[in-house]
Amino acid sequence: MTAILSFWAKSTPKSDFEQRISPHIEPLFRLACRLTNDPLDAEELVQEVLVKLYPRRHELEQIEQVRPWVSRVLYRMFVDKWRRRRLEPLNESELGEDQDLDREGDQLSPEDYLQMRTEVSDVQDALDQLSEEHRTLILMHDVEGYTLVELETILEVPLGTLKSRVHRARARLRKLLTAHKSVEPFPVEKRVSR
């Protein structure tokens, strides 16, 4: 009779790779959603990233800053394989319960919350009109909060170039929003004289 010692099945802890990568899966998914505009595509993209990274787990152990490193892998994969797909705006059913709006809106009056919803919608419209380069920069830096130093790693672009590109992307975004009358933010004096 042959018995298999059950040591591995019972007590194998989560691998170092999984422990290191797990906290980054949700941010990767968010980034993938921003890039692909589709949650199912985002899952597929993240899945492909994990499949690609698993054999490189020993390399990952040497990485100090995991987030920009894995984000770069995702971004490269998106650029190489995914971005040719047509980008469609996210539809309402995919957005769940306005989770981000609600998070921000908790501290706002009903009027300001309504105002913010309008602004968010207009900002999304303006973002969709940006060039892919500008859109990616705004989404990564201003929306998802990647620092310029992280973006230097992810996008493999020098810091100085990134700064000027972000500046141009923001200027373009502001211009698009200004052209969109309804989103022109109310001036300070009107707010204080109410």
Added chain:
Amino acid sequence: MITTMHCVEIQNLLPELIRGELSPAIDGYVQSHLSNCRGCGSVQVREQHLQRSLRALPVPPMAEGFPARALRHARGVEREASRLSQLRRMGRVSAMAASVLVVCGIAFMLGRGSAETETPPQVAVSVPLGGAQMVALKIDAPHAFEHVEFEVRLPDNVALEDQPKLREFAWSGTLQAGVNVLSLPLVGIKEAGGQLVARVKYGSTEKSLHIPLTVSVQS
């Protein structure tokens, strides 16, 4: 020292100011300018609205259980690829020598002989550098044993797949009557020779096994 900045330069710094990314000196300078410049103050309010709207852009929630499912799938793909790779290697070398088969069977008896026994020297097991190799330790037990203590110590040239930092490990378990198999998925990490040491202890009886492991580049 900060040289004088014009309104345009101040306004260019507003996103970084709002994000808290300016150095304390520049932050103070910009704040001071804003408290005295109505035009820049107005732009600051607009920028705050824009930044808030950008941060509030909705994103669909990640499906529940997706991380575990995705990791499981990635692990499965990797194991399958590793298995296929091993099978290909086995196919290439099987005609040359049966001794380089992936699974290495080594048997020793527990419950017989003296209290402390070392098994005779074993034939070296070859592990590919950067590749995985399953090494199976066979423990032949004449009858069932409970509360058996196991201990494994790895040489520097190999690591456990998925647990590279685990160099020595021990646990308690049972042995069933007959052949018991402990499978160790090893990865070659250094082109060198080494010796894996396994110990099985039951009561006052202890058996140890030294398995030479050679890690080399395999085409």
